[in-house]
Amino acid sequence: MSLPSQIGRPHLDPQINAALSELPCGYAIFDHHLQLLEWTQNLTDLLRLPPEALRAGVRCADLLRQSARFSVFMQEGRQNPFRALTEQAERGQSYAFEATLADGHVFDIRSTQLDGGGLIISWFDLTTRRAGIALGQLTLRVFTQAPDGIIFTDGSHHILAANPASGQITGFDPDELPGRVIFELIAPANLETTRRLAALLEKKGSWSGEFELHRKNGESLPVSLRVSRIDDSLTDRPTHYLWLITDISERRHAEALIRHAAQYDALTALPNRGTLVTHLAESLPGARRHHQHLAVLLIDLDHFKLINDTLGHRIGDGVLLHVAQRLAKLLRESDYVARFGGDEFVVILPAINSPADAATVANKIVSALAAPIEVAEHELHTSPSIGITLFPDDGDDGDTLLKNADTAMYHAKAAGRNNFQFFASEMNRATTERLDLERKLRHALARGELTLHYQPQFDAGSRRPVGVETLLRWNHPNDGMIAPCRFIPIAEQNGMIVDIGEWVLHSACRQMKRWLDDGLAPLRVAVNVSARQLRQRDFCEMVAGALADSGLPPELLEIEITESSVMENPQETIGILQKLSSMGITLAIDDFGTGYSSLAYLKLFPIDHLKIDRSFVADIEHDLNDRTIAFGTIALAHSLGLKVVAEGVETEDQYVLLRGNGCDEIQGYLFSLPLPADAAFAFLRARCPAR
Ligand code: C2E
Ligand code: CA
Numbered sequence: 059m060s061l062p063s064q065i066g067r068p069h070l071d072p073q074i075n076a077a078l079s080e081l082p083c084g085y086a087i088f089d090h091h092l093q094l095l096e097w098t099q100n101l102t103d104l105l106r107l108p109p110e111a112l113r114a115g116v117r118c119a120d121l122l123r124q125s126a127r128f129s130v131f132m133q134e135g136r137q138n139p140f141r142a143l144t145e146q147a148e149r150g151q152s153y154a155f156e157a158t159l160a161d162g163h164v165f166d167i168r169s170t171q172l173d174g175g176g177l178i179i180s181w182f183d184l185t186t187r188r189a190g191i192a193l194g195q196l197t198l199r200v201f202t203q204a205p206d207g208i209i210f211t212d213g214s215h216h217i218l219a220a221n222p223a224s225g226q227i228t229g230f231d232p233d234e235l236p237g238r239v240i241f242e243l244i245a246p247a248n249l250e251t252t253r254r255l256a257a258l259l260e261k262k263g264s265w266s267g268e269f270e271l272h273r274k275n276g277e278s279l280p281v282s283l284r285v286s287r288i289d290d291s292l293t294d295r296p297t298h299y300l301w302l303i304t305d306i307s308e309r310r311h312a313e314a315l316i317r318h319a320a321q322y323d324a325l326t327a328l329p330n331r332g333t334l335v336t337h338l339a340e341s342l343p344g345a346r347r348h349h350q351h352l353a354v355l356l357i358d359l360d361h362f363k364l365i366n367d368t369l370g371h372r373i374g375d376g377v378l379l380h381v382a383q384r385l386a387k388l389l390r391e392s393d394y395v396a397r398f399g400g401d402e403f404v405v406i407l408p409a410i411n412s413p414a415d416a417a418t419v420a421n422k423i424v425s426a427l428a429a430p431i432e433v434a435e436h437e438l439h440t441s442p443s444i445g446i447t448l449f450p451d452d453g454d455d456g457d458t459l460l461k462n463a464d465t466a467m468y469h470a471k472a473a474g475r476n477n478f479q480f481f482a483s484e485m486n487r488a489t490t491e492r493l494d495l496e497r498k499l500r501h502a503l504a505r506g507e508l509t510l511h512y513q514p515q516f517d518a519g520s521r522r523p524v525g526v527e528t529l530l531r532w533n534h535p536n537d538g539m540i541a542p543c544r545f546i547p548i549a550e551q552n553g554m555i556v557d558i559g560e561w562v563l564h565s566a567c568r569q570m571k572r573w574l575d576d577g578l579a580p581l582r583v584a585v586n587v588s589a590r591q592l593r594q595r596d597f598c599e600m601v602a603g604a605l606a607d608s609g610l611p612p613e614l615l616e617i618e619i620t621e622s623s624v625m626e627n628p629q630e631t632i633g634i635l636q637k638l639s640s641m642g643i644t645l646a647i648d649d650f651g652t653g654y655s656s657l658a659y660l661k662l663f664p665i666d667h668l669k670i671d672r673s674f675v676a677d678i679e680h681d682l683n684d685r686t687i688a689f690g691t692i693a694l695a696h697s698l699g700l701k702v703v704a705e706g707v708e709t710e711d712q713y714v715l716l717r718g719n720g721c722d723e724i725q726g727y728l729f730s731l732p733l734p735a736d737a738a739f740a741f742l743r744a745r746c747p748a749r
């Protein structure tokens with residue numbers, strides 16, 4: 059090798075020296091006496107030497123020794139490579155070795171003999187390159203061993219490389235992945251999602267979030283995704299995308315467990331207090347919007363503390379568990395039961411029809427907890443004290459409802475435990491009475507407590523009887539006569555009216571047939587029918603059965619239906635009424651004027667009689683409005699070919715007014731009260747004997 063003309067002072071151009079000094083290598087040139095001739099400026103930095111160490115004429119051996127002293131980290135027992143280099147140089151031979159400096163820098167150091175004597179020594183800094191290789195090896199290890207899926211795609215989302223973990227996560231063989239569009243992999247069925255994701259990446263350069271990934275076998279797997287776009291530094295166009303995919307199913311599972319533990323009671327597995335409060339708060343807006351009533355029942359176990367204190371917590375827990383199971387069993391799916399704390403439970407009944415519904419459930423709870431509970435061979439008895447509040451009556455928010463239910467619950471305790479109390483005392487009275495009545499009514503029919511009275515109806519002109527209306531009576535052995543307006547609504551609500559009504563119809567037909575057989579001139583017998591009965595699928599068959607059974611001619615039977623029940627479901631009613639009419643039965647619309655029907659609409663129904671409600675008749679002498687309605691109804695009914703019956707006629711004046719305005723028939727105390735069967739027969743036979 060010959061001496062490079064550009065290196066060495068005075069030959070070396072300062073600009074070139076400066077440029078060379080930018081490279082990660084330095085040079086020193088020695089003459090044939092091995093004394094320093096030229097060097098690059100960066101050598102002091104590279105070798106961490108003080109500036110005065112580098113001057114012309116310095117001996118090669120000294121420079122090397124010094125540089126070794128200053129900078130090289132020597133391993134013990136190893137021969138100093140600088141000494142080797144010095145010896146080789148003195149012998150006119152080349153030498154090369156690698157040295158690691160104390161600060162971790164790695165150098166390739168080599169000496170090369172120059173033609174005609176002299177030596178050039180170069181120091182080449184390998185640190186960055188070495189680090190680059192090491193980093194590459196590390197990266198590869200991370201790529202293959204990482205538990206997360208790592209996928210590289212090109213700028214158009216085709217997979218270039220995918221690590222083994224991404225195969226495990228997606229369910230694909232890692233070899234199957236390259237070449238596919240990554241979106242096909244993560245959400246094949248959801249084009250919309252992938253389109254949005256691609257657009258987002260395009261726009262923002264990165265995206266991270268959680269996602270339901272579709273595995274190859276069709277399962278879905280919750281993953282967290284982090285996607286970054288890698289841009290070309292020149293064009294700013296995306297060249298690659300890097301996807302990091304982490305399976306988070308275990309985390310999800312853990313989260314679900316934690317959430318469950320936070321929301322449910324560990325002992326009974328019922329929702330806990332916090333969950334109940336949230337549920338209640340969430341239920342109220344809907345109930346408010348739909349004008350629904352909701353009941354909150356706060357249940358406290360009587361004497362539970364005694365069980366706990368005398369038999370221990372384990373037995374106490376057993377009791378609570380049994381109570382929870384019994385509660386859960388007796389409630390409907392839409393109902394909600396929670397453990398409120400200690401020995402308190404809360405039940406929420408959404409969309410109840412009346413306070414009586416809440417009372418019915420409370421009663422069920424009382425009887426469900428009446429049976430003894432067996433825990434670890436102890437037979438234990440507990441009973442509930444229940445406080446009931448109703449939304450919106452007793453509170454507009456969950457807090458108030460629960461607080462008031464608590465107050466009511468204390469009233470239940472004070473009232474002797476093992477019972478329930480409504481927050482509002484008036485409600486207590488009304489529902490207790492109602493429940494009491496309902497209980498008694500269940501036996502009324504079987505025990506023969508029901509009878510029928512008959513109220514005659516008269517021709518307005520001749521004042522002769524033309525028919526009777528059948529009116530139900532309940533004579534309770536202890537309570538005496540109970541008015542129909544008290545028990546019929548209950549029977550309608552709980553469905554008992556169906557059986558009772560069937561009995562009424564059969565009895566009334568049989569009664570009238572017997573009267574005819576006993577010498578009464580043919581008279582119409584009217585029977586009241588509730589909407590609930592009418593909607594029974596076999597109603598018409600039942601009526602036909604009553605006629606066949608009694609032998610009463612159909613034209614002597616009239617069915618009375620209130621205007622409001624006709625209007626509940628006019629379409630359906632028309633069909634039923636037409637069928638009855640075709641059987642020869644006559645039909646009357648009861649309580650006319652209290653509903654919202656128009657006469658024109660009623661024209662569509664096969665009706666024979668219209669009964670003006672007695673509330674209009676009562677004031678007909680004094681109230682101009684009532685009179686207008688009554689007389690208007692008569693005129694319109696006539697124009698439609700209907701006969702009008704006025705109910706509740708009590709005075710001669712009312713009768714005169716009604717007759718004067720064309721009313722066809724009259725019913726009321728003026729001519730006759732409703733009468734027991736025997737009295738009715740005597741009354742009617744005296745006025746219309748059979749010819
Ligand atoms: P309704 O069908 O309007 O019956 C007429 C009611 O007016 C009867 O009351 C009758 O006693 C009463 N009344 C009759 N004349 C007069 C009068 O001059 N003045 C006054 N103030 N009232 C009079 P009742 O017997 O208490 O029946 C009440 C309601 O109970 C009936 O009203 C009817 O809707 C219902 N009902 C009675 N029996 C039955 C039945 O067998 N089945 C059904 N579904 N409902 C019945
Ligand atoms: Ca009636």
Ligand code: CA
Binds near residue numbers: 649705
């Ligand atoms: Ca009526």
